[in-house]
Amino acid sequence: MVTTTAKRGENPAQARFFGLPGLRMAEALPRREFMLGAASLTLAACSGANISGPGGPVATGPAPTAPAAPGSTIGAGSVKIALLLPLSAGGAAGNTAAVLRNAAEMAVAEFQGPDITILVKDDGGSAAGAQAAAQAAISEGAEMILGPLLAESVRGAAAVARPAGKPIIAYSTDTSVATRGVYLMSFTPQNTVDRVVQYAAQQGKRSYAAFVPNSAFGQVVQGAFQEAVSRSGGRVVAIETFPLEANGVTSAASRLSGIAGQIDAIFVPDPYDGTAVRALSSAGIDTRRVQVLGVGPWVGNRAAAQAAPTAVYAAPDEAGFQNFAGRYRARFNQDPARIASLTYDSVSLIAALVRTQGSQRFSETVLTNASGFNGVDGLFRFRADGSPQRGLAIIQAGGRVVSPAPRSFGASA
Secondary structure, eight states: OBOOOOOTTOOGGGOBBOSSTTOBOOOOOOOOTTOSOSSSTTTBTBOSSOOSOSOOSOOOSSOOOOOSOTTOEEOOOSEEEEEEEOTTSOHHHHHHHHHHHHHHHHHHHHSSSOOEEEEEEEOTTSHHHHHHHHHHHHHTTOSOEEOOSSHHHHHHHHHHHTTTTOOEEEOOOOGGGOBTTEEEOSOOHHHHHHHHHHHHHHTTOOEEEEEEESSHHHHHHHHHHHHHHHHHTOEEEEEEEEOSSGGGHHHHHHTTGGGGGGOSEEEOOOOSSSHHHHHHHHTTOOTTTSEEEOOGGGTTOHHHHHHOTTOEEEEOOHHHHHHHHHHHHHHHSSOOOTTHHHHHHHHHHHHHHHHHSGGGTTSHHHHTOTTOEEETTEEEEEOTTSOEEEOOEEEETTTEEEEOOOSSOOSOO
């Protein structure tokens, strides 16, 4: 595994990694990519579709520092890599792209003497644009590709990069685009749901229900939940969906009232400010006795925390991101999008691999090292099928960590 515990006086970008011989990498962090927007951009990270809950990668504060130009470069090293982003897409995607470019620039600046040049390419937020951008980057000598952000763009880039033998580290949360040679850097619904169900099982929970929104996001997390419960040896007693209109939640919750005594945990990926949890309480489900399990949108959700103060969810420890965000604000005079850490970590990792791994730096063996790496958001690794795995903490509504993130991965991927 890689760790970024910097010694006194050491640049955070030079903190040491233990997964590979001599590997050191910059501190960084990745965001659960599945948080684009209420219905879409977290960019379902960026899946082009919205598989997340409310909130997302949209930057706050002053307008992002605009990139010099879609075809600009960052760094002046001998090893070329590409960074594909929807710089001209406009709206939330375009703003987020500008912040991610800033994060790449910051990673290069904080990693002492990186031997890389980043070829920044605009993919326009489309498959065709990403295909053209990837082709241009490869023709200019790029050895690998970072990005794109949106799932359809990842598919477009992969159509060019895979035949050319150039690996991709993308920022989408849509695991359908992951494959051999196309690795996802993001926090996926599967990772977060697996962790919170694993925790519940460790606490003796065996009978589960789910109360999920009737949306694409709800379908994704419901599937992940059912698989996770099955793997844990538990059983799902009931699954109920509720409409995206808050006024329809109460009647949906009442349909679960009859099974209240049969369950000891309920999965509630609530996209509202505690509305779904309050509806369950009103329907007769005691959320103090029945453990409420949440997901990413619960982070910082005070209303949800008030509705179910003992609820838990899986997420990275925020301390690393806050450190990163402070340095970002000092440099760019704005708050970073939460997923800016994805780009920062990936650039830092590439710089470290170039420095330590020689001609095998971007090989499958190196990129899928089972010990993984560690960024601002903690442990991460890439599986051979391209899907990511993250080491997450279990956090109680309100912010208290009740189960710390693991310090290393187990033997199995």
